[in-house]
Each structure stands twice: as structure tokens, then as C-alpha cells.
Amino acid sequence: MKKVRCLMFRLWLFGALMFFLAPVYAGANEVIGAAYTPDELAKVKDWEKTWVGKKIDKTNIDQVAAFIPESYVGLIKEPAKWGAPPEGNFFTVVAYQPVPETKGFVAATKKYAPMVKKNPDGTITNYAEIAGRPFPEPKDGLEAAYNFEFNNHGDAAKYRRYSPNISPASKTERLAEQEYLECFFIHRTEKDPLPAVADNPRGMHRAYFLNMFKPAEFLNTRMFNIRYIDPQKEDDAYLWYSQFRRIRRMSTAQRTDSIDGSEIVYDDEYMWDGQLTRNTYTIKGKKDLLSSRHTDLKAATRQDGQALMNGITIERCNTYVIDVVNKDPKYLYSKRVWYLDPETALILWSEIYDANGKFWKCFMNNTNLLPTKTGDQKPFIVGTQYEDFQNVHAGLSQQDYFYKPEISIDVPADTFTVGNLQKTY
Numbered sequence: 332m333k334k335v336r337c338l339m340f341r342l343w344l345f346g347a348l349m350f351f352l353a354p355v356y357a358g359a360n361e362v363i364g365a366a367y368t369p370d371e372l373a374k375v376k377d378w379e380k381t382w383v384g385k386k387i388d389k390t391n392i393d394q395v396a397a398f399i400p401e402s403y404v405g406l407i408k409e410p411a412k413w414g415a416p417p418e419g420n421f422f423t424v425v426a427y428q429p430v431p432e433t434k435g436f437v438a439a440t441k442k443y444a445p446m447v448k449k450n451p452d453g454t455i456t457n458y459a460e461i462a463g464r465p466f467p468e469p470k471d472g473l474e475a476a477y478n479f480e481f482n483n484h485g486d487a488a489k490y491r492r493y494s495p496n497i498s499p500a501s502k503t504e505r506l507a508e509q510e511y512l513e514c515f516f517i518h519r520t521e522k523d524p525l526p527a528v529a530d531n532p533r534g535m536h537r538a539y540f541l542n543m544f545k546p547a548e549f550l551n552t553r554m555f556n557i558r559y560i561d562p563q564k565e566d567d568a569y570l571w572y573s574q575f576r577r578i579r580r581m582s583t584a585q586r587t588d589s590i591d592g593s594e595i596v597y598d599d600e601y602m603w604d605g606q607l608t609r610n611t612y613t614i615k616g617k618k619d620l621l622s623s624r625h626t627d628l629k630a631a632t633r634q635d636g637q638a639l640m641n642g643i644t645i646e647r648c649n650t651y652v653i654d655v656v657n658k659d660p661k662y663l664y665s666k667r668v669w670y671l672d673p674e675t676a677l678i679l680w681s682e683i684y685d686a687n688g689k690f691w692k693c694f695m696n697n698t699n700l701l702p703t704k705t706g707d708q709k710p711f712i713v714g715t716q717y718e719d720f721q722n723v724h725a726g727l728s729q730q731d732y733f734y735k736p737e738i739s740i741d742v743p744a745d746t747f748t749v750g751n752l753q754k755t756y
Contacts, residue, residue: 360431360708363440363464364478364673366649372427375619375647379426387621387645388421395424398621398647400670400680402693402720406639412723413638414499420637425644428625430674430700432464433485433707435520439463443526454608459536459560462518462526464676472612472653478676479669480607485709485738486521487514491544493732496593497725502636508544511730513537514742517560521705521739534560538747548574554581555747562608571752578752587663593726594692594719601712602669602678602694603655610667615652620670621645622679623697628714628729638718638725643697648672650679664691672698675710685721692719703739711736 367375387395392407399407410419432440440463447465448456453473455465465481466474489512495504516535517527528535537558543549551573558566568581586597586605598605624646631640655667665688670680675698683692697714713736714729730736745751 360434361437362429362431362674363437364467364676365429366427366673371649375427378647379424382424383426385424386421387424388419395621398619400620400682400693402682402690402718403695405720406718412499413718413725414497414502414634414636415639415641416634416637418641420639421641422621422643422645424621425625425646427646427648430624430672430698430710431708432675433521433703433705433709435525435705435707436463436483436709439520439526440467454562459517459527462520469614469651472614472655475614475651475653475671475676476607476610476612476655479603479671479678481518482676482710483515483518483520484513484711485703486519487740487742488512488711488736488738489740490730490736491733493727493729495727497636497638497727499636499638499723499725502634504635506545507549508733510542510544511539512541512742512746513539514746521703521707521709522741533557534564535747536560540746540751553752555752556581557747558606562606569749569752578749594722594724595717595726596663598663599694599717602681602696603667609659610655610657613654613656615654615668617649618652618670619647619649620680622648622650622670622672623695623714624648624672624675624679624699626697626699626713628697628731633727639716640714640727648674648679662686677710677712689721691721692717701736701738704737705739707739709738711738 389408389410392404396404406413407420413420443461443463444465444467446461450456455477465477469475469478491510494507497504515537516531519525519527535557538555540555541553543552552571554568554570556566556568565583570579570581572579588596590596622645623643626644631642633640650670651673653669653671655669663686664683665686666684668682669678672679677696677698679696681694685691694715694717696712698710699713700708701711703709713731716727718725
């Protein structure tokens with residue numbers, strides 16, 4: 332009898348625990364498109380037994396060169412050329428961790444991915460009506476590119492960027508600071524209205540508002556840019572010059588202009604910031620790369636004039652390799668190469684070739700899981716580092732320098748208007 336009572340008590344206790352823990356399991360975030368198969372992951376774990384915790388610098392970079400873009404191998408090997416301190420440039424290897432998506436994003440993927448409709452050219456017919464990851468297992472380059480574009484950065488986000496333009500040879504830099512506010516009107520997964528804003532007469536896809544603080548001559552200069560759902564419609568961009576108290580509409584041709592003397596152009600934001608259909612996309616395979624996926628940039632160090640932050644944590648991730656070629660034969664770049672994270676659809680590395688096909692720049696995105704205003708966590712870009720290997724120049728954008736990015740926030744309806752540009756701050 333005692334045994335029966337004991338068994339019944341254990342069953343009751345187990346049931347009670349499941350009752351209280353059920354919401355945790357039911358609401359658990361999920362990984363979409365795992366980077367590794369179980370067999371692949373077992374090999375990664377064997378490799379990690381040797382390398383996790385190791386500092387990668389010029390003394391051992393050759394031993395892991397197969398997992399780093401060739402240009403960055405050279406950057407580590409020649410630290411003095413890139414403005415590094417006496418200890419050189421270095422990374423630290425950490426263990427691979429899968430990156431889950433938000434509950435809302437996972438739910439949207441499960442609901443809408445089976446509903447995706449495609450035109451004969453591969454474009455999505457019901458593009459503005461769906462959200463989440465449209466192609467959890469992409470079969471071609473265009474599907475992978477759509478996954479990248481459907482990453483909504485938490486529906487809306489705000490952060491203030493610390494962005495030095497770096498000259499390693501002279502160890503000097505020109506500092507820029509901007510506060511950036513972004514909002515998605517379609518592909519929404521976190522906050523109502525879902526999956527799209529119903530009251531959207533202008534047919535907006537995404538918009539951002541930028542308020543500049545530095546350089547000093549640009550203090551309170553502001554701009555906004557509107558991307559439209561219609562892929563044939565040009566962006567609308569307006570700039571308020573605070574010095575001259577004038578509003579100027581920016582031409583689409585200016586998207587490939589250098590920004591404030593740096594080596595980046597407007598199209599370089601997020602590794603590509605133009606209408607998706609203006610490029611062709613070809614998957615060339617997969618490449619296992621050491622990448623910045625759970626990086627706290629506050630723990631990294633850098634001196635003035637140094638091209639690369641030291642102490643960044645990097646982990647292995649089996650990325651999609653995608654050749655991206657603009658359809659305009661006169662475009663600034665002959666090719667981009669994306670290394671796309673299959674779990675987040677963020678571009679972890681990007682290599683860029685000039686109009687003559689010569690290698691020019693390499694970008695590295697620093698990403699991390701950050702808390703959102705809805706109580707979830709979102710994979711998010713916390714920084715970007717790039718090097719111009721033709722001119723030995725560099726730059727950095729750090730999104731968590733002043734405060735943690737605010738993700739899944741409410742955005743005032745009049746934000747992306749000419750009237751808001753002239754507002755007194």
C-alpha cells in the first residue's frame with residue numbers, strides 16, 4: 332500500500348511539474364534551418380576540443396585559415412599594416428551555439444512558408460501577404476536571398492551607432508555617430524498589426540530615419556528612406572541639411588556614392604540595401620566559417636586607428652555561399668559574395684569585387700541574440716567591420732556602443748515624413 336501511495340505521489344508530482352513547465356516548453360524558441368546535420372556537428376565538436384578558448388593571432392592563423400576569408404588571414408598576419416597595437420590583431424574561438432528565432436517569427440514561418448506562391452521567374456507572388464522565413468531550406472540563390480530580406484529585425488528597431496572611418500597608416504580616424512530608427516510595414520512577426528500594416532496607402536515595405544550627431548558639421552542633419560513593396564519603384568529619400576536649413580531629395584543614383592569619405596555606399600547597409608530583384612543570386616555551395624554569432628562587442632578592445640577590434644568571439648557556422656551580381660552592367664561592383672547564416676538569414680561575411688573583377692573589400696557582421704520589447708530574443712547585427720584591401724582603409728559600425736538596440740518598439744506614424752525632418756531636437 333505504501334508503494335502504491337509513493338507511486339501515486341510521484342505521478343502527481345510529475346504531472347504538477349509538467350503543468351508548470353509546459354508553458355516553457357510550448358513557448359520555446361526554435362532554430363530554423365540548422366547550420367549542421369548531426370554528423371557534421373559531431374565533427375565540429377571534435378574540432379572544438381582543440382580550439383575553443385584559443386586566441387587566433389599571427390602565430391597560429393594558418394592552422395585555421397580554411398575557416399576564415401583569405402583577406403582576413405592576411406589582415407591577421409600583417410597587424411602593423413592595419414594599425415594594430417603591439418599584441419597584433421586577434422580573435423577568440425568559442426563553441427558553436429545554434430541561434431533560435433523569436434516565437435512570433437517561428438509561428439509565422441510555420442504558417443506562411445507552405446503558402447508561398449512563386450512566379451515563373453522565381454519571384455514571390457504573394458510577397459506582401461506573408462512573413463517569417465519563406466524558404467526554410469532554400470533550393471536556389473533567389474530563395475536564400477528572400478530569406479535574407481524577410482528578416483524583419485524585430486519589426487522595428489532603434490539604436491545609436493558609433494562609426495569611425497579609419498586610416499590605419501596614420502592611425503587616425505574620422506568619427507561619425509547616428510541614431511537609426513527602422514520600421515517594417517510588411518513581413519511583420521512580433522507586434523500587431525501582423526503580418527502587415529493595413530493602413531499603408533503608399534505601399535511601403537520598410538523605412539528608416541537617421542539623425543546625425545557627428546561629424547560636428549552634420550549635427551542634427553537628418554534623413555529618411557522609404558523602400559516600396561513594388562520592386563520597380565525607386566526609393567524615396569529626403570535629407571535635411573541642418574547647416575543650410577534646406578531639404579533635399581536624394582537621387583537613386585546616389586546610392587552608390589561614398590558616404591562621408593568612407594569606402595562604403597548606401598547599398599552596403601546590411602551587406603545589401605536595395606530592391607532584391609536588382610541582382611541575380613547563385614548558390615555556389617556551403618562554406619564552414621568562423622563567424623561572429625554570439626558577440627558582446629563591449630568586451631572587445633580597439634585603439635585609435637586600428638582596423639579590427641580585438642577579442643571578438645568567433646564560432647563555426649556552415650554558411651551558404653552566394654554570388655550576387657547586379658543586373659546593371661555599369662554597377663559599381665562586379666560581384667558580391669555573401670556568406671549567409673542558414674539559422675538567422677543574416678549575412679555573416681561579404682566579399683566585394685570592383686568593376687574590373689578585382690577583390691576590393693571584405694565586411695564582417697558581428698551578431699548576437701538581444702532582448703526585445705516583447706520579452707523575446709532576436710538575432711541582431713550589433714556591429715559591422717569592413718576593410719578596403721586596395722586602399723588599406725577601414726571602418727566600423729557598433730550598434731550597442733551607447734545603449735543596447737531597442738527591438739520590437741512602437742514607431743510614431745509621422746516618423747517618415749518631410750515634416751519630421753524639420754522638427755527641432
